Amino acid sequence: MELTQTLMLSIAxxxxxCGILLTFIPFIPGAVIVWGIGIITAFADHFDRITVLAAxxxxxxxxxxxxxxxxxxxxxxKMAGLSCLTSIGAMIGGVVGAxxxxxxxxxxxxxxxxxxxIVELFSARKIIRGVRxxxxxxxxxxxxxxxxxxxxxxxxxxxxxxxxLTQ
Numbered sequence: 001m002e003l004t005q006t007l008m009l010s011i012a013x014x015x016x017x018c019g020i021l022l023t024f025i026p027f028i029p030g031a032v033i034v035w036g037i038g039i040i041t042a043f044a045d046h047f048d049r050i051t052v053l054a055a056x057x058x059x060x061x062x063x064x065x066x067x068x069x070x071x072x073x074x075x076x077x078k079m080a081g082l083s084c085l086t087s088i089g090a091m092i093g094g095v096v097g098a099x100x101x102x103x104x105x106x107x108x109x110x111x112x113x114x115x116x117x118i119v120e121l122f123s124a125r126k127i128i129r130g131v132r133x134x135x136x137x138x139x140x141x142x143x144x145x146x147x148x149x150x151x152x153x154x155x156x157x158x159x160x161x162x163x164x165l166t167q
Contacts, residue, residue: 009049009163012041016156023152026108026145027098030152035062038159054162058155065151072144089119090137112141 015037023030038058042050073087090112097111116137121130 005045005049008041008044012037013160016159020152020156023149025104027095029066031062031065031148031155034152034155034159035059038155041159049166050159050162051166054158057158061151061155061158065148068144068147072147073140083120083123085123086116086119086133086137090116090133090140093118093137094141109138109141112137 016034019030019033019037022028022033035058038050039055042055047055069091073090093115094108094112097114098108101107101110103110113134116133117130120133121127124130
């Protein structure tokens with residue numbers, strides 16, 4: 001392997017590690033960042049070390065991860081017997097919480113729970129449903145967050161495996 005290729009891959013790995021660290025901040029699309037670095041590196045390397053198969057796998061993982069906010073809440077809302085409006089309230093509350101609540105990392109979680117509770121209290125007017133909505137919103141948020149972390153690490157591992165297997 002020549003020096004420029006080694007340097008490029010080293011820079012890509014370092015940038016991906018930075019992207020992984022950014023994933024720990026809510027609403028930063030870590031999967032897109034890590035995927036983008038991998039795809040740019042694959043194109044720059046003419047798919048020599050990062051194979052087309054690795055690029056396809058990384059792309060599929062990124063799409064699955066970035067669409068999780070659309071398909072994951074449906075499962076939680078259906079299992080808890082809550083309305084779709086509650087899911088929308090949780091998403092809006094999460095975004096508002098990320099910018100309004102001055103607690104890093106947990107601000108989006110708190111906002112999501114508050115949004116779900118408010119919507120469920122206004123629509124059902126029952127405290128127990130509001131509590132269930134808050135619990136469900138917190139669970140979905142945490143599952144989504146863990147899913148993103150796992151996906152980002154998996155994209156990184158696919159990238160590293162492709163480099164290791166194409167020597």
